[in-house]
Amino acid sequence: MKPFCFADGQIIPTESATIHPMDLGLIRGYGIFDFFRTVNYKALFLDHYLDRFIASAKKTYLSLDYSRDELKGIIQELIDKNDLKEGGIRMVLSGGMSENHFSPGKGKLYIFAESLIFPSQQKYEQGVKLLSLEYVRPIAEIKTTNYALAVWHSAQWKQQGAEDVIYHLNGYISESSRSNFFIVKDGVISTPDRHILMGITRKHILELAENVEVRPITMQEALAADEAFITSTTKVLLPVTQIDDLKIGNGKTGPVSLDLLERFKKMEKELCG
Numbered sequence: 001m002k003p004f005c006f007a008d009g010q011i012i013p014t015e016s017a018t019i020h021p022m023d024l025g026l027i028r029g030y031g032i033f034d035f036f037r038t039v040n041y042k043a044l045f046l047d048h049y050l051d052r053f054i055a056s057a058k059k060t061y062l063s064l065d066y067s068r069d070e071l072k073g074i075i076q077e078l079i080d081k082n083d084l085k086e087g088g089i090r091m092v093l094s095g096g097m098s099e100n101h102f103s104p105g106k107g108k109l110y111i112f113a114e115s116l117i118f119p120s121q122q123k124y125e126q127g128v129k130l131l132s133l134e135y136v137r138p139i140a141e142i143k144t145t146n147y148a149l150a151v152w153h154s155a156q157w158k159q160q161g162a163e164d165v166i167y168h169l170n171g172y173i174s175e176s177s178r179s180n181f182f183i184v185k186d187g188v189i190s191t192p193d194r195h196i197l198m199g200i201t202r203k204h205i206l207e208l209a210e211n212v213e214v215r216p217i218t219m220q221e222a223l224a225a226d227e228a229f230i231t232s233t234t235k236v237l238l239p240v241t242q243i244d245d246l247k248i249g250n251g252k253t254g255p256v257s258l259d260l261l262e263r264f265k266k267m268e269k270e271l272c273g
């Protein structure tokens with residue numbers, strides 16, 4: 001965590017940020033957030049993340065008392081004050097205090113600056129294993145702070161040498177706990193179309209890829225794919241070479257995934273220098 005954050009309407013030392021113990025964020029797990037990266041002091045795809053954050057607030061009936069331009073101003077100030085050349089910015093809007101301890105209250109906005117550690121080079125080169133889990137995230141299109149199942153289940157996936165989970169229900173895959181999922185088969189890149197968070201990385205990968213399909217994807221298809229990968233702000237694109245005990249394709253990272261990762265990095269460089 002970096003030294004300065006935004007809380008209670010001002011930039012303050014991060015260590016003095018507080019929240020009421022009866023905030024719905026704590027007692028009901030009700031709140032929203034978003035997270036983006038800074039590259040060379042610039043917030044990558046900032047407008048896309050702000051679009052999603054503002055939409056999440058609206059959909060969860062939480063009032064956001066700051067305009068897009070005000071948020072941009074605060075974010076820039078935080079990047080400068082924290083000297084955040086490469087890092088992460090986390091915006092959190094808590095459920096707030098509520099008379100009946102249930103209905104959405106007046107959300108409290110926090111913006112934090114963080115350092116960021118990418119997965120190891122070895123994971124990008126060798127790919128990772130996902131553990132399948134029968135589940136679909138509730139109100140999946142909203143970026144809520146509810147990751148309780150994933151946090152709880154993470155002990156199991158770590159024990160079994162997996163990087164993360166892959167959620168599936170009735171035979172259909174949705175996403176991983178904090179990333180979107182893609183498969184590659186005969187040169188066609190496909191990703192699920194529903195019960196997912198519309199990832200900003202996913203969106204840009206879809207724009208960079210030529211041969212894409214956005215549609216329901218079964219677990220069977222994933223297991224029979226040539227390549228698979230997950231995408232997220234903090235991982236960009238990480239090859240998936242195994243689900244449970246089954247290898248994907250030849251069990252090695254594939255050329256389509258690696259090419260897309262390179263193209264994403266190039267785009268990032270063009271945008272942020």
Ligand code: PLP
Nearest residue numbers: 178179180197199200201232233
């Ligand atoms: N799906 C879920 C459930 C997530 O929490 C995230 C990111 O945190 C993603 C997908 C990937 O979204 P993005 O690329 O915007 O980081």
